[in-house]
Amino acid sequence: MADHQMLGERRKGSPVKRFLFLLVVVLLGLGALVTFRVGPEPSVSIEADLPGIGRATGVQAVFEEPVRGLSDLRLELVQGDRVELLAEESHTPRPPWAFWGARTERVVLEAEVGSEAIQGLTTGEATIRASASRAGTWIRRPGPAADELILPVRLVPPSLSVLSDQHYPTQGGAEVVLYRVGASSIRDGVQAGEFWFPGFPLPGGGEGDRFALFGVPFDLTDVNEIRLTAEDDVGNRSSVGYVDKFFPKAYSTDDIEISDGFLAKVVPEIMANTPGLPKGASAVDDYIHINRNLRRENAQTLTDLAVDSRQEFLWTSAFRPMPNAQVMSAFADRRTYFYADEEIDRQDHLGFDLASVRHAPLPAANAGVVVLARYFGIYGNAVVIDHGFGLMTLYGHLSSIDVQQGQAISTGEILGRSGQTGLAGGDHLHFTVLLHGMAVNPVEWWDAGWIRDRLKRKLGAALPFEQ
Ligand SMILES: [Zn+2]
DSSP states (O other), X not given: OHHHHHHHHHHHHOHHHHXXXXXXXXXXXXXXXXXXXXOOOOEEEEXXXXXXBSSOEEEEEEEEOOSSOOOEEXXXXXXXXXXXXXXXXXXXXXXXXXXXXXXXXXXXXXXXXXXXXXXXXXXXXXXXXXXXXXXXXXXXXXXXXXXXXXXEEOOOOXXXXXXXXXXXXXXXXXXXXXEEEOTTOSEEXXXXXXXXXXXXXXXXXXXXXXXXXXXXXXXXXXXXXXXXXXXXXXXXXXXEOOXXXXXXXXXXXXXXXXXHHHHHHHXXXXXXXXXXXXXXXXXXXXXXXXXXXXXXXXXXXXHHHHHTOOSSOOOOSOOOOOTTOEEEEOSOEEEEEEETTEEEEEEEEOSEEEXXXXXXXXXXXXXXXXXXXXXXXXXXXXXXXXXXXXXXXXXXXXXXXXXXXXXXXXTTOEEEEOBOOXXXXXXXXXXXXXXXXXXXXXXXXXXXXXXXXXXXXXXXXXXXXXX
């Protein structure tokens, strides 16, 4: 009882003292925080998206400090005595006494380093340095946290020289170029507009001797857009124009009227055979989706197939046209589609439409390996043959397929029969010649004289062409 009384009296008796005592404790605590509570060391890490510095290498520095937050951040390039500021940011960390309030926990600084962005870099090495100051107190100023990444600096692009002559491509056509490239090249070939035609070692050639079969897009008219290029692993690039003469070619345009009967024939069949196609509000909507999106997907598949093309010439003679066939439509027809007198779409028809009799047997235009034999979107039942080095032929709208994927094919072997599957109104063969996925004019490949002149003369023994 007595104890209780005494405590009770003390509680009642000294509220001011108690308050002062608490105040002192709090002030001492705050004083300690303000004096000693520095932020922890921020984590700093640097990454580069190439193994060295050349033309343009992206570098990223990631800074993290989740306690008091980030303050001053710097990303710089150091070479010899030179320090080049690449990026910097300043943030206000929480005050030392605060355990709440705004702070910046994570920042990514990015920059491009290389001869394009920084003048006067020299071959050798350079250091990318990222530093983050630590949140300090009035008395303590700890040093910054830093990370460094040492990268080789290489500024000389691969050597590149053209070995062949008389490059006379036609708009929409194909050709070959022979060249010699330095050992540092990791990617070389021909860029023609938006299309890329990779080079390959020249069979029987010397060290660094390579060749690229290339096509000219049917709508490319500026010869300067055709360049032979070579790039090393840090993005240094050599590029030369090598076309001696360019033959422009005008292609035709055509208006196509889409009827309800045509829609009823093609749309349900393609939908049924193409899993994943979305169902639209009407047959004409479905048709537009097929003509536009499925056409583009099919084109991408053909480009992807070319990546695994055999690195050998599988053909030894001119390509054969479909026998006894009438040309219904030639290469590169710019088509405008109408439905009920209204324009609904525009697409380019980049093959030959050839018709003979119904269900005509279809011989392979040349020797190769079947890389696709199935229902294939707008082409219906289709066969694609790889002839090597990115050259392929496509046969579309078949009524039946007689070959299998992976099968080796000799010239003239029957692939199947003509039909009207896919986007076809009547029985015919849609025939396309593809170079690395891009359609080129088949007329050249049907012509032994053109192959002799434009390819064999340059490739010599590397091309086992017999005629
Ligand atoms: Zn066609």
